[in-house]
Amino acid sequence: MSEPQITGKTYDAQLLRRMMRYVRPYQGIFIISVLLTILMAGIAPALPMLVEYTLDRFILQHDANGLRLMLMLMLGLLVFQTVIRYYHTLMTSTLGQSVIRDLRIAVFNHITRLRLKYFDHTPIGRLITRTISDLETIANIFSEGLIQIIGDILQLVVILGVMFYTDWRLTLVVLIPMPLMIAATYIFKEAMKSAFQDVRKWVSNLNTFLQEHISGISIIQYFAREDQEIRKFKTANAEHRNAHIRANWYFSIFFPVIEIIMAIALGLLVWYGSKQVLADELSPGVIVSFIMYINMIFRPIRELVDRFNTLQMGMVSAERIFSVLDTNEQTPNTGTKQPTTIRGEIVFDNVWFAYDEEKWVLKDISFKVNPGETLALVGATGAGKSSTINILSRFYEVNKGAIRLDGTDIREYELNYLRRTIATVLQDVFLFSDSVASNISLNDPAITREQIVEAAKQVGAHDFIMRLPDGYDYKVQERGATLSSGQAQLISFIRALVHDPKILVLDEATSSVDTETEGLIQRAIDTLMKGRTSIIIAHRLSTIQKADKIIVLDKGEMKEIGSHQELLRIDGYYKRLYDLQFHSAGI
Template identity: 65%
Template sequence: MAATGNALDISLTRRVFNYAKPYKIRFYWAVVLTISLAILAPLRPYLVEYTVDNYILFNDMNGLVMMTVAMTILISAQTLVQYNHTYLTNWLGQSVIKDLRRDVFNHITQLRLKYFDNTPIGTLITRTVSDLETIADVFSEGLISIVGDILQIVTIIAFMVYADWKLTLVVLTPMPLLLIATYIFKEAIKSAFQQVRAEVTKLNTFLQEHITGMFITQLFSREKQEFDKFKAINKRYRKANIQSNWYYSIFFPVVEIISAMSLGLLVWWGSKEILQNEISPGVIVSFIMYINMLYRPIRELADKFNTLQMGMVSAGRVFEIMDTDEVTENKGSLQPDRLKGEIEFDHVWFAYNDEQYILRDISFKLKAGETLALVGATGAGKSSTINILNRFYEISKGSVKVDGVDIREYELSFLRSSIATVLQDVFLFSDSIYNNIKLKNDTISHAQIREAAREVGAEEFINRLPGGFDYNVMERGSTLSAGQAQLISFIRALVYDPRILVLDEATSSVDTETEHLIQNAILKLMENRTTIVIAHRLSTIQHADKIIVLDKGEIKEMGTHQELLKLNGWYKRLYDLQFNSVGIKV
C-alpha cells in the first residue's frame, strides 16, 4: 500500500479507526463531547446579545446578575466539556498507537532476514516511532476535531442567520477569499510536511548507522567527513521545517486580515442599521464575538486537515510494512516431543535475489549425533546453509528435511528452538547476563543457568562482575570482552538443550586461555547432538564425521579428514595453505 497522502482515503481511514474498536465506548463519548462543544460555543454570544438588549439597555441590575450567573455556569460547563474532550481524544490516540505499535513490532519480528537486508533499520525505527505518533494526532487533532470544527462553524452561522440574515451575508462576504487561501495553504503545507517526513527518515537512518558503526568511524579517522555528511542532512531537515513554518507565517496573518475585513464590514453596516433603528446594539456585540469564534476554527481547520492528511501518509507507510509478504510462512504444525537430529539436504538450490544462486544442488545426509564441518573460502555458501536450516531464508529448489520431515512441516518456533546457533559475532541485549541467557523463557530456572555456566567455565568470571548474573552487559555486550560474550552465548545454547547444534567458528574471536576453558564444554555440548560446524581453522574439525568443501555454492569434496587429504584436492590445498604457510609440519 503506497502512502498517497489522501486524507479521504476511505479504506485507509477505516483501517486506522478499526484500532479504535476496543475503545468504542470512549470513542462515542468523544463524539458526544465534540457535538456538545459545537452547540455550547455559540450560546455565549447569544446570551451576551440577550443581556445587552434586555437588561443593560434598561439598567436592570437583577437581570444582569441573573445572566452573569447563567454565563458563568455556561463557561464552567464548556470548560469541563473541553477538558474531557481534550483528555479523551488524546487518550484514545495513545491507546490506538499502543496497539498498532505492538502489532507493527510483532510483524517486524516475523519478517524474513531478506527484508532487513534491503531495508535500513533507521527507516523501520521512523515507522514505529515518529510515524505512529503522527497517527495519534488523527484522533487528538484530526478527524474528530475537524468534524467538531465544521459543526461549530455551521452552528455559529445558524445563530448569526437567526439574529440577522442580512448582516450575516455582509460579514461573510470575504469568506471566499479565506476558502481560496485555505486551499492554497493546504496544498503547500502537505508538500512541506511530506518533505519533513522524508528528511527525518534520512536523519534517523544516518544516526542509527553511524552511532552503531562509531568504532569504524573513529578507527579510520572519518569523524570530519561523517560530520560533514550529518551537517548536510541536518541542514536539509531544518530547511524542510522552516519551509513548513513559512507557510504558517503567511497563512495566519492572511486569516487575520480577512477577519479584520469582516469586522470592518460589520462596523460599517451595523452602524448604519443602528442609526436607522433596524438592528439592536446587542446583535452588533454578539456578531463581534461570532466573527472571532467563526474564523478561529476556519483558521485551524486547514491545519487540522493537514494533520489528518499527514496521519494518513504515516498510516500508509506503517501499513505498507504490515502488508509486506516477506513474512516466513508458519503453516507447519508438527511439534514432536523431541527431535532425533537427522538432517538431509536434497538437491538444494538457494538464491538471495532471483537466479543468482548462492547454493547449487547441495545434497548430503547427517545421522543423529554426527558432526558435519563446512569449509571453504568466504562467500562459498557456508552461512547460507545454516540460515536455510533455521528457515531464515526459503530455498529456491529441492528440500531440507529433519528426521525425514520437510522443515516447513514443523511449527516454526519449535524448529528454531530445537536448533542452537552459536555465532562468531555474539549479540547481547542491554540487559542482565541472566536475561540474556534466559531470553524471557520461563521454563529455564536460575539453577539451570548456574549449572550451565559452571560446565562452560564461565561462572567464575561472572561472579567477579558487580551483581554477578544481574550485571548489565550494556548494548551489544560492550562491557564484556569478546571471549566473555562468547562464553555467555555457549551458556545460552547449553540451557536450551537443543537436538541440533550449529557452531559458526565459535572460538575464532576467543583468546587462547578462554578457548582452553570452553573446549571441554564444546565437546560436552556436542555429545549426542547433531552438530554443524562452520570452520575457518581446519585444526578444529579434524575429528568431524563428515567434512564438506564448498566453493561458489557447490560441493567440491565430501568425506572425513583423512579421506579428503588422500584425495589431494581442494581440502588438501586448503590444509597445506593454512598450516605450511605458518611453518607447521604436517
C-alpha cells in the same frame, strides 16, 4: 531501498477504516468523545447570545440586579465549557494513545516475524521511524484531527444557523469575504501537503543515517572519517531544516492573510451594522454578538486548516505504517508437525539457493548427517557456509531441492518448533541491554536460574560470571560492550546450551576469542556435542579435526567430503588449506 510511494491524500476512506478497527476496543471512549464534541458545538453560541441579551435588556436599561444575574450565568457557562473541554481533551488523548499502543504492538509483532531477507534491503532507521514517530503522528488524528474537525464543522453550522436566524442580511454582509478565505485555505492546504511529505521523508532519512552511523561509530573512528560523516549529516540535517522552514513559511503567510480577511469582515459588520443601529433597525447587542460570532466563525476555519494538516500528516504516516503491516515477507508457517522426539538426521537433497534470483549461492548441494554426527563446513569467505545453516533454520527459503529433518521436509514442521530444535552460536554475538541471566534465558520463564548456572558450569564460564559485579544479575551494556569478545561468546554458547537443542550449529564460534578461551570452549564443545547432531563452520581447522564429516565448499559447490584423515589423503583443496594454516603456525 527507495521509499514506498505515498499518495499524501488528506482523506483516505480505506485508510481511515483500517485505523477505525483499532478504535473498536475503545468504542466507549470514542462515543463519549463524539458526544462531548457535539455538546461543545451546541453550546458554542450561548455566550454571545447571553452577551447580546445582557447588553440590550439590562445594561442599556440600567438594570443592575439583572446584570449581576446574567454575569453569574455567564460565569457558570464558562466554567461548564471549561469542564467539558477538559474531559474532551482527556478522552481524545486517551483514545489516540490507546490506538497507537495497539498499533505499535502490531507493527513490532509483524516486524519480528519478517524473514531476514526483508532486513537485507530495508534500513533499520526507517523501521524505527515507522514504529515511533509515525505512530505518534497517527495519535494526533484522534487527539487533534478527526474528532476536532467534526467539532469545528458542527460549530460553524450551529453558529451560522444562529446568525441567519438573528439577522440574515447582516450575516450575508459578514460572509462577503468568505470566498477569499476558502481560496486561501485551499492554496495553503495544497502547499502544506508537499511540505509535510518532505518533512516526514527527511525525518526517516535522519533516523536511518543516525542509526547506521552510531552503530558503526567504531569504523568511523578507526578510519578517522568523523569530518566527512559530519559533512554528510549537515547536508541531511539542512534538508530537514529547510523542509520545516518551508512549512513554517506557509504558516507565516496564511495566518496574516486570515487576519486580514477577518478584519475585512469586521469592517463590513461595523459599516453595515452601525447604519442599521442608527436607523433603529438593529440593537447594539446584536452588533456585539456578531463581533463574537465573527471570531467564532473564522477561528474554526483557521483551525480547520491545522486540523486538516494534522489529518493529512496522520494519513501519510498511516500509509507508511500499513505499508509495513502489508509487507508479505514472513516465512510461511504452514507446517504443523511437532514430534515429541527428534533424532537429528539432516539431509540436503539437491539444494539450490540464491539471495537474488539466479545468483546462486549454493549449487546442487547434497549430503547427509546421521543423528549424533558432527559435520564441519570449510571454505573461503563467500563459499556458502553460513547460507547453508541459514536455510536449515528457514531464515531463507531454498529455491530448488529439499532439506529433510528425520526424513520430513523442514517446511512441514511448525516454524517455532523447528527453530527451537536448532541452537546456533554465531560469530557476531549480540547481547541485549539486560542481565547476564536474561541474555542467556532470553526471558523464557521455563528456564530456571539453576539450569542457567549448570549450563555455565558445563561451558566453564561460571567463574568469570561470578567475578562480575552482580554475577548473573550484572547488567550487560548494549551489544555486550562492557564484556570482552571471548566473554560475550561464552554467554552466547551458554544461551544455546540452556535451551537444550537437538541440533547444535556453531558458526565461526571460536574465531573471535583468544587461545585460552578457545581451548575452554573446545573442551565444552567436545562434551556438549555428545548425543547431538552438530554442524560446525570454522576457519581454524584445529577445531574440526574430530568431525565425522568435513565438506569443502567453493563458490557454492561441494568440492570434497570426508573425514579429516580422508581429506588429507586426497591431497586436494582441504590438504592445501591444512598445510597453509599449520605451516604458517610453525607446526
